[in-house]
Amino acid sequence: MAFTLPALPYALDALEPHIDATTMGIHHGKHHQAYVTNLNAAIEKAPELAAHSLDVLLASLSTVPEAIRSAVRNNGGGHWNHSLFWEIMGPNAGGEPTGELGALLTTTFGAYSTFRDQLKAAGVGRFGSGWAWLLHDAGTLKISSSPNQDNPIMDGGRPADILLGVDVWEHAYYLKYQNKRPDYLDAWFNTINWGKVGERFEEAKG
Numbered sequence: 746m747a748f749t750l751p752a753l754p755y756a757l758d759a760l761e762p763h764i765d766a767t768t769m770g771i772h773h774g775k776h777h778q779a780y781v782t783n784l785n786a787a788i789e790k791a792p793e794l795a796a797h798s799l800d801v802l803l804a805s806l807s808t809v810p811e812a813i814r815s816a817v818r819n820n821g822g823g824h825w826n827h828s829l830f831w832e833i834m835g836p837n838a839g840g841e842p843t844g845e846l847g848a849l850l851t852t853t854f855g856a857y858s859t860f861r862d863q864l865k866a867a868g869v870g871r872f873g874s875g876w877a878w879l880l881h882d883a884g885t886l887k888i889s890s891s892p893n894q895d896n897p898i899m900d901g902g903r904p905a906d907i908l909l910g911v912d913v914w915e916h917a918y919y920l921k922y923q924n925k926r927p928d929y930l931d932a933w934f935n936t937i938n939w940g941k942v943g944e945r946f947e948e949a950k951g
């Protein structure tokens with residue numbers, strides 16, 4: 746029942762020119778793989794946890810034995826966050842969401858461009874490493890950010906309410922964008938798979 750690295754749903758170069766193939770290969774094959782490997786190593790030390798889903802583990806970190814709690818938080822969070830990240834990106838993507846999600850985005854933020862500015866600001870403003878999120882929240886939408894590999898599930902949030910997340914760790918962009926996180930984020934908006942995000946929205950609103 747060990748956790749496994751999910752295959753990328755597209756080729757390593759599919760997100761070019763916004764995200765380069767070298768970054769994708771290292772990010773998925775090395776960084777994400779390391780989170781999976783280290784999560785499994787931690788769980789091996791507490792076999793009573795092996796029956797739990799990752800969602801349950803992240804929602805109940807306080808009950809995880811202290812000796813492995815940080816390892817489960819960091820590597821379990823890393824596995825969850827990256828599994829979402831690959832899914833909500835895609836080739837020939839970007840633009841603005843349509844349908845009910847697009848309408849709610851406009852209602853909530855005033856305009857798509859305001860949403861984009863606010864999510865970008867959340868990513869740029871996250872000091873050090875972390876993530877910025879678009880969340881469903883009881884029929885509305887909100888933006889937040891987390892440090893390291895934390896995510897809203899650890900604060901009691903529903904997994905389904907996390908509609909999309911953007912990785913602002915340097916490993917996500919440094920080869921192509923160096924220190925220019927804002928430029929990476931500008932490009933990243935062209936990779937959002939709004940079809941997939943819309944599916945998550947449908948699930949979240951029930």
Ligand code: MN
Nearest residue numbers: 776912914917
């Ligand atoms: Mn990453």
